[in-house]
Amino acid sequence: MLSIEGLVTRYGNVTALKGVSLDVAKGEIVGVLGPNGAGKTTTLLTVIGLLKPTSGRVRFMDRDVGGLAPDRVVAAGVGLVPEGRWILASMTVRENLLMGAYPRHDGEAAIKHEIDRVSEIFPILRERQGQRAGTLSGGEQQMLAIARALMARPKLLMLDEPTWGLAPLVVEEIMRVIRRLNEEGTTILLVEQNARQALAVVKRCYVLEVGSVIFSGTPAELKGEPLLTQTYLGATAR
Ligand SMILES: Nc1ncnc2c1ncn2[C@@H]1O[C@H](COP(=O)(O)OP(=O)(O)O)[C@@H](O)[C@H]1O
Numbered sequence: 001m002l003s004i005e006g007l008v009t010r011y012g013n014v015t016a017l018k019g020v021s022l023d024v025a026k027g028e029i030v031g032v033l034g035p036n037g038a039g040k041t042t043t044l045l046t047v048i049g050l051l052k053p054t055s056g057r058v059r060f061m062d063r064d065v066g067g068l069a070p071d072r073v074v075a076a077g078v079g080l081v082p083e084g085r086w087i088l089a090s091m092t093v094r095e096n097l098l099m100g101a102y103p104r105h106d107g108e109a110a111i112k113h114e115i116d117r118v119s120e121i122f123p124i125l126r127e128r129q130g131q132r133a134g135t136l137s138g139g140e141q142q143m144l145a146i147a148r149a150l151m152a153r154p155k156l157l158m159l160d161e162p163t164w165g166l167a168p169l170v171v172e173e174i175m176r177v178i179r180r181l182n183e184e185g186t187t188i189l190l191v192e193q194n195a196r197q198a199l200a201v202v203k204r205c206y207v208l209e210v211g212s213v214i215f216s217g218t219p220a221e222l223k224g225e226p227l228l229t230q231t232y233l234g235a236t237a238r
């Protein structure tokens, strides 16, 4: 479904991605792990079209989308839940959801149906419909950010550190939803620094370090690599 090949992305003189290649097949749930500054966010921003690659290819459902504008990539079926959530704090929950539906042109009834669907996944959002998004808790804002991305009915949903800064119970709930979305047919690319959580959910993962893929395989294979296990699971192994 998604195929990234030899992706190079720069910020001025800083080469953030030094030839990243990764694939996500339809129906898969794939993780991208790696420390701060590894290039995880840059990878997602390049796929969605917010950053232009210097070289390399991004193919989505047999189309070249590398360098396309974000609205075109979203319209093609890619959703992004950005790092830091980026909810519109002064707008209501419902208005935030409507923003997520902007690429759709199938009318009010379909969009209302979608709001019902995401409110069924996150019941708290129905209760808080008229509330300003900035007054939600961190966990609720994350749920809103995911729900907003779902409003466009993405075929591939990319999530950038969706559990960052959240309490353990909320982390579990978010992870449960991600797994459910995948089971219901959405392909998932999950970026996490919280390796333990991610490895419990993903079927395959990549590890990025300073702009390069240094590992790809199953969680079980990752656990067979002593150095990687120590780096990514050691500190939190309990
Ligand atoms: N706006 C920016 N300007 C300059 N350098 C940046 C910018 N954003 C990220 N970088 C650099 O690109 C590299 C990758 O960053 P990023 O993709 O955010 O990593 P990650 O998401 O894995 O923490 C880092 O070296 C970071 O300092």
Ligand SMILES: [Mg+2]
Residues within 6 Å of the ligand: 040, 041, 042, 083, 160
């Ligand atoms: Mg990041």
